[in-house]
Amino acid sequence: MSVPIFKDFHKHIIGKGGANVRKIREETTTRIDLPGEGSGEDKILVTGKKANVEKAVAQLTQIQNELASIVTLDLTIPAKIHSRLLGGGRRLVQDIQDECGGVQIRFPPEKSNSDKVTIRGPKDDAARAQKLLMDLANDRELSSFEDSVTAKAEFHRFLIGKGGSKIKKVRESCPDVRILFPRESDKDQETIHLIGRKEEVAQIKKHLEELILHLNEIVEVTTDVPAKWHKHFVARGANVLREIQDQNGGVSISFPRQNAQDTKVSIKGSKDCVEGAKQRIAEIVADLEAQITIKADIPAEYHRTLLGNRGQKVQDICAKYNVQIKFPDRETREAGGNHEEASGDGPSVLNTVSISGRLENCESARTALQACIPITEVAEVPFEFHGNLIGRSGETVRALMQNYDVSISIPPADQQLNEIKISGQAESVKDAIAEIGRRVDEFKLGAKDRELRMFQLTVQVPPEYHQRLIGPRGQKINQMRAKHDVQISIPKQAEGEEPNENVVITGYEENAHKCKAEIEEMVNELKNLFVQEITLDARIHPRLIGAKGRSIRKVMDDYHVDIRFPRSTDPDPNLVTVTGKDEDSVYNCIDHLRELEEEFSQDIGGGSYMSHRTEEPEVAQKQAPLQMVNAPWQVPDTNNMSDFPAMGAGAVGAPSGANGVWGGQRRF
Known part of the structure; x- marks a missing residue:
């Protein structure tokens, strides 16, 4: 399920170090995916079992409601205007939503002919969005003129200006005109849409075309770059040079040939783009002139860890602090491994990492790099709770390692140690230890509760009453167990052993005493029967x-x-x-x-049951064997006429007066 959460509240959903979202994931056993910071999307995707997803969505919505007073406003806007407001891929509506803190504006389905429009969001933002939308709707009824201007995508940042300063200045003359730049998801990245009154749209269009024409003017300038820094711009596939070009409208930048002592660098392109590229080159040169190199003592055993995942952690630090970080190369490692050389009293060459850049940036980068060195801490966890921490098939401890990006080592069971080891970055280890401590407290409470539930009482119940205590199909004893939340154990009567009267009741002490009293009362009633x-x-x-x-x-x-x-x-x-x-x-x-x-x-023929049961087997053996006579499969003797009875009047033993086999004629 996807739940819309206002963009401003996403940081509160995540929490410090991801604590809030991690807690929701653990409690609901779901996967929660938040959109990227620059995506403009406000929906959070929750994946898992239906019941768990609904629980997670409820918690996310509750956090949002607690952070702001969320209101829902209903507006009446004629249905005939909806298509004008929603045209151009909902550009107008999206612009109002972004301007008003990401409120949600819902229009009715296209063919419903409903005039009802809903705005949901924080009270002040929703009220502002209501005013903007109603003003726009009223203006649409008077005028809905739309036009567009085409400009290269790389020029848009110059039209908008730093912090939107230039486009705000353009809007000052015609504040009612909406200027819609392409979004990242749009296929057309060059068309700028203008919506408003016809004469005002024409005025804004003219102003933008003048700016675009100015941007299209090709100029060529030169700037001085010391030859020693040329390699920095063109090295590694000219990555730095290409980055400058991409950020400044694709200007053309030409450096002198290699080994030439010329310091002139040529920049060609539109005027504003050329100025931007020239300024950026000057900034880079200033950084290079002020560049220093410091050493960081990072034990060699952790180099592979820091450079893991294709060096992503190191690359992030370089980009954040604008520095270069160099680890010992293979030759240095081999030399350091053979001789264990050290520079003075400093660190070994195997442990030395070089950081180049401005002094303040290098210091910050060194601190960040050292913070990435994994550490190992010991957490006190009683041995009896190790199984709870591991979980079924290790799923609990794996989830902890994944959520906190740490490694957890639990000692073998035969050692029965009351500690575990957690390895990882210092901050992650600290958070993981805090979470493990919280879980241990929960385990202790659970163990104490289990101990209280193991209280036992014994009640004497004569064996002849055991069946009555159980009831038909165990109905009576099951009702008693459910009523008092206890377990009732009735002894089995083995053949040849003395009867056992001890019925054991296990549960909370108070519940066990109540159940015992009820059983004793029932036994007393049975004894009086x-x-x-x-x-x-x-x-x-x-x-x-x-x-x-x-x-x-x-x-x-x-x-x-x-x-x-x-x-x-x-x-x-x-x-x-x-x-x-x-x-x-x-x-x-x-x-x-x-x-x-x-x-x-x-009905069963009388007779004594005992005599029937005690009949001697010899009597049955003395009985005559069973004989079968005149069965259909027995062949008659054809020489003996008695086997073939005569029929009619001549038959032996035929009744007198009989006429034929069917008898005489009947008289009525």
Whole structure:
């Protein structure tokens, strides 16, 4: 998701050293990408799981709302004018947004025919944008003349002037005319758009054309540059020379031939561009004349680290302080490695880094370079928290190293040390140690909480009540666990061992005592119940219970009792227990069960269950073997006529008076 945050607030979103945005990333487990400083874009992109992204967007919006009093203003602007205001790639609207602190101006969809326009931003900026937009809309109704001027892209900076001084002077005569220069994202980088009243636009256009004509006037001047500095401009592919040309409209700069003693340098191009290039050359020469070289003592073991990533850190320091930094070359390293030479009492040649430039710049560059030297600090982290700091598969410690650009070394577990080592730049190491300290405090609080949750109590519950404590499918004990936020451990009864009555409750002390009191109260109630055991034929137990226990539940509800059937491991499969609060209910239920037993026993043919179960196996073996006669697959004897019965009147045993196989005629 992308969330619009006013450009002025981005630095507050980032925080000192990136602390704020880093905190939001860690809390929401998201990736937060902010636009570059010079991009002009105000939207921040948040990537991650949907719930986490929504949480991060809410935090970013909250920060913005806290930084300024954000208001939303609704304006009514006729829909027919919207296209005029939004023409030219929203140049007018974008210009107003930039001028008013980056407020957000929302127009309705193109085909909605709605007149409602919304402005959102800080109160003062939104009010100023409202006035500018309404003035522009009113002016559009009177006049919407638009014209343009074409100028080379390299001339635009001269038309605008330093800090916009020149373009402000141009606008003074016609303040209602909008002058729109191309943006970096525009394909056309030469066209300057003018919008306003026709006569005022014509006046501004004429003034700009005069300035552009003046810029197009080709002049040629010369300047003196000492021969010893020529190499600085043309060395390394003439990078310095090309930079001057690019910054000054592509002027042509010609240096004398190499080894010539001529000091004249020729500059050719438009007048303003030539003057700008000449001034820049003079500044560079002045820096070179004032240039000195100082030494910085940087241990050789850190040179590779500083020059890592293609020397990006060193290049940034050079550009920032306008200096040149030179590390020992290979020959120097080999010589220094063989002889360990040192210049007087100074540092070894292996550790000497040269910095050239103005004195004040060299000192600042040396300080910045030394600040990049990695250091190693030791942080106190109790051994018991090392696993928490490492995280699952090392993800926590990797995130710390990535966020703070440091290396974290955690000692092996067998050493059980209460410290870890953090290596990196001094500032980064300091921030990383502070973050680790904060996390250790959180781990300690968590460990203390876990210790409090491990309080245990033991309550005596007779084994015969364990099943009642558990309840059907563990429903009762699960409810008790959730109610008191505890763990309840019921001992298993192993065959051949003495019954164990100890039920263990684990949790916060207060919760454990409350749970114990509830269990003891339940046990006391169970002890006061009237219990009666009866013998019911095990073959009818399924009939008594019914499908999914519906039948037996109805009996228990009718008589307000509890009925327990034997388990497969019980010695007596016929023993059933009936429990109730009073004797009458229990005995009435038993009478009802006896009636059901008698009824169901008739259905299964009667007989004693025990006699059926205790029949000797020898009796079954003495029974006659099973014989099968007249089966369809047995072939009849064709010589025996008795196997083929006669049909009709002649049949043996045929009823008298029978006429044929179908019998005689029926009379009605």
